[in-house]
Amino acid sequence: MNSLRVFFVGGLISYRALFGWLTPAVYIPALILTPIFQILLFAYIGRAAGSQGDEFYVIGNSIQYASVPCIFVMSQTIADERFFQTLGPILISPAHRVPLFLGRALPVILNALFVAAFALFAGGLILSITFSASSWMRLVPVLAVAMFSCTGLGLITGAIGLRIRETSVLSNVLVGLLLIFCGANVALSSLPHWMAEIGRALPLTHAIAAARAVTNGATLGQVQGLLGKEAALGIVYTIAGFGLIRFMERQSRLHATLERV
C-alpha cells in the first residue's frame, strides 16, 4: 500500500468521523459558539478578579478549547476504525506509520486549527482585540504545532477507548485538566510548583506561552524553544498512543475484545 494512498484514505476516515455526527446543528454551538462564550466568561472573571488583561484570556482559551475537537474527534476516529473492523488489518499492515497517523490526524488538526483561529478572531473582536497580519502569520504555525501535540493526546484516549467503552468521561476530564494546568487562564507562575511541572508535561502549555509571546512581538525564532518542546511532546504522545493501540490489540487477541462494538 503506497504511503500516499494510506495518507488519503486515513484522511477520509477522519473526515467521516468528524462530520458523521458533527452536523451543523452540533458544530456551530459546540465548536463556534461555545469557545467564544468561554473566552467571554474568563475575560470577565479576569476583570472581576483584577487578574490578567483580556488578551491573555482570548489566547489561552482559544487554544485550550481546541483540545475538545482534537481529543474527541481523534477518539471517535479510532472508535470508527474499530467499528468498521479496519483497525486490526491496519495495525498489521506494513504501511509506514507516519503517513498512517498523519493521514488520520490531518483533518482533525486542520479542523482544530480552524476552531482555535476562529475563536481568536471572533472572541478577540468582541473584546475589541485584533491581531496584526504579521501576528497571524506567526500564530498559525504555533497553533498548528499545538493541535498536532494535542491530537497525539487524542490518540492515547482513542487507544484507551478500545478497552473501555465510555471514553467521553475521560475526554471531558482531560479537557478540564488542560483548563487548569496548561496556563490558559492562570499563568504557570501563579500555580504551585508541582502543578506548573504537570502543566509543562501536558500539550498546549508551551504553545500558549509561545502564542502570547508572538502576539507581543516575538519572532518565531525567539519562541523556537517552546515550539520545539511542544512538538516533542506531540511526538511522544503519538508514539505512546500507537504503542498503546498495539498493546490493546495484542490484549484483545487474548480476550477477543477488539472487534467488540
Next chain:
Amino acid sequence: MRTLRLLALGWLFHFRMLSQSAFDGFLAILWPLFFATVAFFMFRSGHSVGGLGPVALGAAVMGVWTATSVSASSALQRERRLGTLELLVAAPSNLATMLLSVCLATSTIGLYCIVATLIWARLLFGIHVPVAHPVSFILGIVGIVITIGSLGFLMAVAFVRSRRAWALGAVSEYPIWLVCGFLVPITLLPGWVRPISWVLGPTWGMRAIRAGAFGGNGLPDVAMCLLLAAVYIGAGVLLLDTVLDSARKHATLSLT
C-alpha cells in the same frame, strides 16, 4: 391535589434514576469543579478586593446549572429513546407535570454539586463560607434549584423537536454562568446585558444565597426567583400544548 402528587412522585423517581447514573452524576459534579479551581486561582492571584467566599459560593451554584442544562433540555429526547414518551403522551395526565418533575429532578442533582464544591473549596483552598442567615441561605438554595429547574423545563419544551437538544442545552452553560452573576458581578457586564440578567431567575437566587451567607435580606430575592420560576412554567405549559399538537400532526413522537 393530584397534580402535586404526580409532580412529587415524578420528581422522586427521576431523581433516583439520575442519582444512579454514573455518567450524569459523576461528571456533573466534577465538571464545575474544574472551573471552580481555575476561578479560585484567578482570584487568588488577582488584585480584587474581598475574599474568596463569594467565589466559592458562585462556583458552587454553577454546578446546579451544569446539572440541569444538558439533562433537562434532552429530557424529552431521553424519554423518546427509552420508548416511554408515547406512554406519557397517551396518559390522561398532563405531560407538562411529568416533564416539570424531570427537570426539577435534574436541578436537584445540582445539590450534590453545591456540597462538593464547598467541600473542595474548604479542603483544598481553605475557603470558608459563612452562613449569616441560615433561613435565607436555605430558601435561597431551594429557590435557585426551583428556578433553574423551571428554566430547564422551558428549554426542554422549546427544544423538543430538535434531535440535538442536548447540544443546545450545552451551549447555554457558559452564558448563564456569565450573565447570572455567579462569578462576575452584574455591574461589570455591558449595560445592554443587565436587563437579561434581571429576567433570569438564577440571578435572583444567587443574590438570595449570597445574602444568606454574608448578611442582608435575601427574602425579596427569593420571592423574585420564585416569581420568575412561575413565569417559566406558565410559558412552558402553553408552549407544550402547541408543540404536542404539532407532534401528533406530523408524527414526530416516536422517532428515535
Next chain:
Amino acid sequence: MPNGPVIEARDLRRTYKTTTGVIRRKPLEVEAVRGISFAVEQGELFGLLGPNGAGKTTTIKMLITLLLPTSGEARVLGHDVVADAREVRKRIGYVFGGDRGLYERLSALDNLRYFAELYGVSGKAQRTRIDEVLELVGLKGREQERVEGFSRGMRQRLHIARGILHDPEVVFLDEPTIGVDPVGARELRTMISGLIEAGKTVLLTTHYMFEADSLCDRIAVIANGQIVGEGTPEALKAGVAEGHVTEIEVFGVGEPVVERLRGLAGVTSVAVEERDQKQLLVVQTTGERELTAPLLAELDGLEVGRVTSREPTLEDAYVALVGTE
C-alpha cells in the same frame, strides 16, 4: 355504557410527508393508511392482521390519540379521538411489543407505581391494584427487581400489567408477542383471552396468522393501508374452503411457467416460496376436483419433488387477500 360500537373508525386516512434524496431533497407523500373503516363491539377481541408496513401501527396510534388522522374520524367509547382525546385516554390501555417503554433503572414495582400515578389510579387503590395486576401477569415476587434484568417475555408481561393498571374498558395491543419465545407467547395469549373474560374489549394487531386465528373473534386483514378482508376467522377461511391447496416442490421453476399455472382453469392463486435450492409452489384451487394432474403436466420437464394436498388454512386466505397484485 354507550350503545354503539366501542371502537369505530370511519374512512381513516393518514399521510406522512417525508423527503427523498440526499443533496436535493424532494418532498414525498406516503399514504400509510388509505381509508380504513371498521367497528368493534363490546367484549370482542378484534384483530388487525397484516404484513409489516401495512399500516397497523399507524391505525392503532390514531385510535389511541397519538396521531392525528389526515382525514376521516374515529371514536372510542363514543368519544372522538381528536376532539375528546383526554376522555379517550382515561379509558384505554396501550400495550406495545419490544424492549423499550420502561424505565430500566427502576424496579418493576416502581415502574408500576409511576404509571399508576400517571394514569390516575387513586392513591388508596394503588397498592391493591398493583398487587392484582402483578398476580395476573405472573410477576409476583419479582417486582423489586430492576427492569434492566428482565427478559423480553417478562417485559411484555410488565407492559400488560402497566396497560391495565387503571382498569380500562378498552385495551389496545400492538404486536404484543413479537420476539417472545413460544412458551412465553402462549402465556401472553392466555392473559389476553383473560382480558376478554374480565369484560374488556381488545383490539390486537399482529402479523402472526395463528395468533389471529386462535385468539380473535373477528379479524380485519390490512395490506397497503387498506382493509382487504374482514370477518370471523371461519368466514375468512370459508372464502377459500371450497378449494384445495396443493403444495409442489420444484427445482428451478421460472416465471413463465408460474404464469401458465395461474392461467389454468380452477386455479385461484399461485405463490412461490424459496427454499434453499428449490421452490415451493403453493397453488390454491377452487372446486372439488383435484387438479394435480394438469398442474404436473405444466411442470413437465422440470424436476419435481414432493407433492401434497391439504385443506386451506387462514394463512392461505390471508395470502390470497394480501399477496397477489
